[in-house]
Amino acid sequence: MLGTNTVLELLARNYELVCLVHPSSKSKTLKDLPVQIVEGDVLNVPSFESYLSKCDVVVHIAASTSVWPGRNEMVNRVNIEGTRNVMTASQRSGIKRFIHIGSANSFDPGTAEKLGSEENEYSGWKYNNDYLDSKYKTQQMLLQEFRKNKFPVIVIAPTFMLGAHDSGPTSGRLLLSMVEGKVPGYSKGVKNFIHAKDVAVAIANAITLGRLGEVYIAGNENLNYETFFNKIKKISGVQKKLIRFPFPLVLVGGFFSSVIARITGKQPGLSYGMVRLMGIEQYYSAAKAVKELHMPQTPVDQAIEDCLNWFKANNVKL
Secondary structure (H helix, E strand, O other), X not given: OHHHHHHHHHHHOOOOOEEEEOOOOOOOOOOOOOOEEEEOXXXXXXXXXXXXXXXXXXXXXXXXXXXXXXXXXXHHHHHHHHHHHHHHHHHHHOOOEEEEEOOHHHOOOEOOOOOEOOOOOOOHHHHOOHHHHHHHHHHHHHHHHHHHHOOOEEEEEEOEEEOOOOOOOOOOHHHXXXXXXXXXXXXXXXXXXXXXXXXXXXXXXXXXXXXXOOEEEEOOEEEEHHHHHHHHHHHHOOOOOOEEOOHHHHHHHHHHHHHHHHHHOOOOOXXXXXXXXXXXXXXXXXXHHHHHOOOOOOOHHHHHHHHHHHHHHOOOOO
């Protein structure tokens, strides 16, 4: 989703693009676009390094976003080793700017009174989740390389993205679940949401704007789940009434789902770890990205509408 939105934004600005796509990818969102497609893998440097000599800028979006199981060595390999591979190959090729897509979760969230920012520390270790930990470790690795060797990196750290071209589907699964009647209700928790198109604009702007060695949280609206799901209902026309569940009850459900998943080997719809993460109040501010990267703040209603319209036009279902 973010990759395609970024490609479209860069093409609109007349950049020439070389796109690294994994050989196993089934996504067709780049089909027929005027870009050079290279099949390769961030874990296999020879598959992509020779193409870097043609490039001035690298935008590194590739990552494993799997949160199940919580401990997953492949997530670490892709996110840490893979990023190190792209970083060192970029150094050898003399890349002028390296824009890395991190995660806002690499900073502790704030509160409604004091929003989370790039000044916050990271204490996500308590969740025992390799996705969260690997994104933080990768961010620290890149910033250390900037401090040590002046590696020209900028990190853009999105919150929860929604929008068109979500071919997975990835984050849009939450919307599809709601529209298809698979969400019985909600519990406590707050998320920060942003239109993927706005993140793509921030990425494109970061080619010429922003400060090297800095991280920019890319977010927009802080919404609790009741407000968010009501937005989906209004935009999609779904009439289903949602139940507010006590959080301890949801935790118990997530625990038993995780136990069953470990027995059957099938990914749970909602694991214990996922429930813990969903119950956090994730308040964030994107003031720094808005000011320095001129990042737009498209209403989340528009992101939901664009996402659902794209799913409908492309017949995407769960």
